[in-house]
Amino acid sequence: MPSIRLIEHENHIPEMNAPYVLITPTYADGEGRGAVPKKVIHFLNIPINRSNLLGVIGMGNRNFGATFALAARIIAQKCNVPVLDRIELAGTQEDISRVRAGLIKLRDNPCSTTAC
Amino acid sequence: MKDTAHIQIPRAINWNRLEDEKDLEVWNRLTVNFWLPEKVPLSNDIQSWAMLKDSEKELTIRVFTGLTLLDTIQNTVGAPALMPDATTPHEEAVLTNIAFMEAVHARSYSSIFSTLCSTKEIDEAFRWSEENPHLQAKAKAILDTYAPGNDPLKRKIASVFLESFLFYSGFYLPMYWSSRAKLTNTADLIRLIIRDEAVHGYYIGYKFQRALEKLPAAKQQEYKDYAFSLLFELYDIENQYTEELYDGIGLTEDVKVFLHYNANKALQNLGFEALFPPEVSNVNPAILAALSPDSENHDFFSGSGSSYVIGKAVATEDEDWNF
Ligand SMILES: Cc1cc2nc3c(=O)[nH]c(=O)nc-3n(C[C@H](O)[C@H](O)[C@H](O)COP(=O)(O)O)c2cc1C
Ligand SMILES: [Fe+2]
Numbered sequence: 404m405p406s407i408r409l410i411e412h413e414n415h416i417p418e419m420n421a422p423y424v425l426i427t428p429t430y431a432d433g434e435g436r437g438a439v440p441k442k443v444i445h446f447l448n449i450p451i452n453r454s455n456l457l458g459v460i461g462m463g464n465r466n467f468g469a470t471f472a473l474a475a476r477i478i479a480q481k482c483n484v485p486v487l488d489r490i491e492l493a494g495t496q497e498d499i500s501r502v503r504a505g506l507i508k509l510r511d512n513p514c515s516t517t518a519c
Numbered sequence: 520m521k522d523t524a525h526i527q528i529p530r531a532i533n534w535n536r537l538e539d540e541k542d543l544e545v546w547n548r549l550t551v552n553f554w555l556p557e558k559v560p561l562s563n564d565i566q567s568w569a570m571l572k573d574s575e576k577e578l579t580i581r582v583f584t585g586l587t588l589l590d591t592i593q594n595t596v597g598a599p600a601l602m603p604d605a606t607t608p609h610e611e612a613v614l615t616n617i618a619f620m621e622a623v624h625a626r627s628y629s630s631i632f633s634t635l636c637s638t639k640e641i642d643e644a645f646r647w648s649e650e651n652p653h654l655q656a657k658a659k660a661i662l663d664t665y666a667p668g669n670d671p672l673k674r675k676i677a678s679v680f681l682e683s684f685l686f687y688s689g690f691y692l693p694m695y696w697s698s699r700a701k702l703t704n705t706a707d708l709i710r711l712i713i714r715d716e717a718v719h720g721y722y723i724g725y726k727f728q729r730a731l732e733k734l735p736a737a738k739q740q741e742y743k744d745y746a747f748s749l750l751f752e753l754y755d756i757e758n759q760y761t762e763e764l765y766d767g768i769g770l771t772e773d774v775k776v777f778l779h780y781n782a783n784k785a786l787q788n789l790g791f792e793a794l795f796p797p798e799v800s801n802v803n804p805a806i807l808a809a810l811s812p813d814s815e816n817h818d819f820f821s822g823s824g825s826s827y828v829i830g831k832a833v834a835t836e837d838e839d840w841n842f
């Protein structure tokens with residue numbers, strides 16, 4: 404499946420011209436501030452990147468308690484899309500298979516998560 | 520005149536010149552997270568404590584003395600032992616913060632004890648911890664690698680296993696009580712500790728990975744082999760420790776699954792792949808929910824979690840958003 408890594412785009416923000424899924428880590432402070440990485444905020448400030456967003460997958464660690472994968476939940480709320488999955492750290496083989504299967508289903512039926 | 524020629528004066532630390540941005544990011548997270556046990560209203564658990572059976576009380580106090588020992592080790596030996604190996608002055612400063620918070624953690628268990636238990640119960644449990652062969656064996660295995668002159672990378676491996684694996688046979692119990700609406704304030708305090716340990720394990724593992732990637736492949740393999748063999752050694756001890764503690768209450772199997780899950784996460788903090796397959800590391804959902812309460816969410820792909828609600832997360836305001 405094709406993918407774009409935001410961190411590799413140092414000086415410009417990519418624009419998504421087709422439906423896609425966003426994967427984001429969370430680096431919050433104890434109160435949940437700063438959970439969504441700046442880079443991701445700037446990326447989502449571009450309208451087309453919001454309109455083509457199908458859903459979001461959160462990377463994180465449950466040991467952070469209430470702020471577990473908070474960035475994904477904040478983005479889902481602001482952009483009105485579902486959290487598709489939440490994965491701890493780098494993810495296990497099982498996580499990867501589940502996400503892959505979910506993404507394939509979503510590619511074949513992009514309206515399954517939203518009322519489009 | 521005294522001979523001071525051999526004294527090395529450190530350079531004044533300049534936080535405006537970073538060699539590794541991660542040092543500041545982690546420093547910020549740790550300092551924002553700072554807490555003391557007085558912040559948690561532990562006395563609200565007195566009634567709940569009184570409802571536990573004597574055997575459940577004994578188990579709980581023993582588990583907490585075991586955790587106290589690990590925090591004491593990390594406070595007085597572990598974090599200080601990592602300092603001479605630091606590659607940046609900022610890393611050393613972060614390690615001083617880690618060391619101090621370990622003292623806060625160790626101190627917190629005594630706050631729980633003085634709130635809930637009698638002096639006799641407390642003294643009995645500390646005596647138990649000093650005599651328990653499994654607890655002593657894991658302490659020894661870790662302290663061996665911390666010893667002066669030992670390999671800096673092996674020290675980091677042992678430290679990540681302590682932070683991200685060894686605590687969890689103990690952390691299981693307050694999460695279990697909390698999932699049954701018991702000792703919920705104590706669980707709130709333990710969650711603060713768990714959150715700190717998550718950053719500690721992440722950071723020490725991160726520094727390990729940065730050092731490892733500079734080495735030739737054969738050397739990398741050597742460290743990986745060392746990590747897995749130390750994990751097997753500790754896992755063996757943890758299994759016995761778990762059986763001794765939890766057989767009586769019938770939770771041993773559930774705790775072992777939790778151990779597998781955390782061993783996998785410890786390995787990931789070191790940049791290695793998970794060891795235990797999903798069949799033996801799928802943790803009881805009630806325990807997972809106790810670890811991260813208020814983060815409930817319906818995950819579309821797994822179909823797990825509570826009913827389908829978008830937008831339960833509190834949108835934290837960040838001036839960078841423009842919509
Ligand atoms: C300073 C810091 C704060 C973090 N805060 C959170 C958090 O609030 N919630 C969460 O789920 N994960 C949190 N994490 C874990 C990261 O999201 C997780 O390690 C990341 O998804 C894995 O990517 P990485 O290894 O490239 O950092 C934090 C990690 C760090 C270093
Ligand atoms: Fe600790």
Ligand SMILES: [Fe+2]
Pocket residue numbers: 593617621682715716719720
């Ligand atoms: Fe720690």
